[in-house]
Amino acid sequence: MTATRQLPPAASPLNMGEPDGLGFFGEFGGRYVGEPLIGACQEVEEAFIDAWADPGFRDEFLHVLNTYGGRPSPTTECDNLGEQLGLRLLLKREDLNHTGSHKINNVIGQALLAKRMGKTRLIAETGAGQHGVATATAAALLGMSCTVYMGEVDMRRQALNVFRMRLLGTEVVPAMSGSRTLKDAVNEAMRAWVSEVGDTHYCLGSVMGPHPYPWMVRTFHEVIGTEARQQVMDLTGGLPDVAVACVGGGSNAAGLFAGFADDPEVRLVGAEPAGGAAAGRGVPAIVHGMRAYFMQDEVGQILEAESISAGLDYPGLGPEHSHLAVTKRAEYHPVTDDEVLEAFQLLSRTEGIIPALESAHAIAWVANNAAELQGQTVLVNLSGRGDKDVEQVQEILER
């Protein structure tokens, strides 16, 4: 390793610091990949450490996020819904980013890194299609070719995003194995990466996978928490009591939590889909290159997640979240599909903001727990907008 690590001040082990040399956050993480991918992961790690220590790279990253991605995203005080629930509700508006979700932060970071590494091609997995669209967008911007793997079931659920990716010049390949959803798209992308490591960067879409991905993806999303912390201070003169985000793999939550992990008075809450509650129903497993919480059967076969939102349809939880769950620095709670549908409509009606079904999980947790949160300042990461979900919700509500 040539470069020294120059990351934001290292936090205490309880909080969100750097992983150890083997990529572990506590007992979670690591690099459980086949020998053909070890070198590729090392190459990404070295390139990331080197780039992040380079102020020129960071400036370029922030420049693209600001002038292209639409950052900083605002924090909105929601008086109507706040009053109805009896609390002070603030939304971090990642839904206003270019391509409609937080995913663009990570993708811009990784695409710039890939360029710096001399790669000409990006591959990615996608669930809802948001990460795929964001990757396709970055590829178009930076003149790279791009292939996105997507579960065949998800391709049907999110047909519009498939079309968007194709419009952006990306090839979309159906993952036909297993449950044909996000976890299978990850398997497919890893398989493809093995044979293409020379010119291809695997642009993983959440805080998961082999080291350095969980750490790198969180780092690229820290801008969410950093901005939000300042914005909440400006709006309220203090810190929030609670910071809430939905959790699939956990990238938007990791970005938000990073801004508050060193403020012990801020409660960190992740809202999981009841049908994919890796923290609630999972046990540690080794899959997708990492040791982390996964829903699995008694012998260790990974179960299929079942959620109304394709973006949260993942049976696992990133290693840093697994660690935060064990150390209890963050809490993870399930919400049901019905509660999510309620929250989706509630925010639309009261605030004129249609949330992504994923983000509606965080709203649903707040609504469910309003009694306990009376008078508190609650910050929700609105990770994405609901345009992609309107048709699906219409079908459900009108059937």
Place this chain on the structure above:
Amino acid sequence: MTTASVAAPERSLQSYLTERAGRGKLLMPYVTAGVTPDWLELVDAVIDAGADAVEIGIPFSDPAIDGTTIQEATVVALEAGMTPAAALQQLKSRRFGVPLIAMTHYNLVYRYGHERFAADLVAAGGWATILPDLPFEHAGEWIAAADAEGIENVLLAAPVTSDERLAMVVEKTGGFVYVVSTMGTTGARAGVDSAATVLARRVKSITDKPAVVGFGISSAETAVTAAREADGVIVASALMRRVLDGATVEDAAQLVAEIRAGLDAAYATQDL
């Protein structure tokens, strides 16, 4: 609670393979446990056809290192209800004349419990494991448990593995060095990547441990090419393809017999 039939020190895959490699090229077919109801007969048949050892694939829900054929075999076996415990139990019901090697993803071993898996594997006739998603950095706990039962853990080397890392793989591997022939997933290929020859040569230049080439061996011809610089070959997807396409045990084992004959013909006259 160990039911080891051979005392640990006597059972050494590395010595066994080294000795066999002195007589001819090694041939190790792979069979997914539960791919057919008569998969145990298939194991017997490939041994009769000339296998030096047999790899037993224990099916995992998310086989990220496998290509389409092994994925398909995995789905069929899982749908038939195959589990790690059932695979080991069924193997235990028979005696096989050659060493068995369990090949699976690490999560199944981890969930089974390291000590228990090692003990049950020995009872089933297993000598070694191949866990491709468990790099040596993370293998400490498994290796400790395996060592206690005399189970060897085979490590893989890939064409992109650096010289520095290859030296560590070669030092830490048990049984033999699994030479991954190509940068890709498991799966039969029409030709053998020249990367396989280069890698086998690199391995043999730094160790006396057997080097066996796997991934992509589909015929006697590809086996002969792949084995040139190595001690032998592994045949997985090509065999499972036949089985999945409905071949009888005899027809499937015929592939192994052909490869055995091809290897023997090509290398018998040489001073091995």
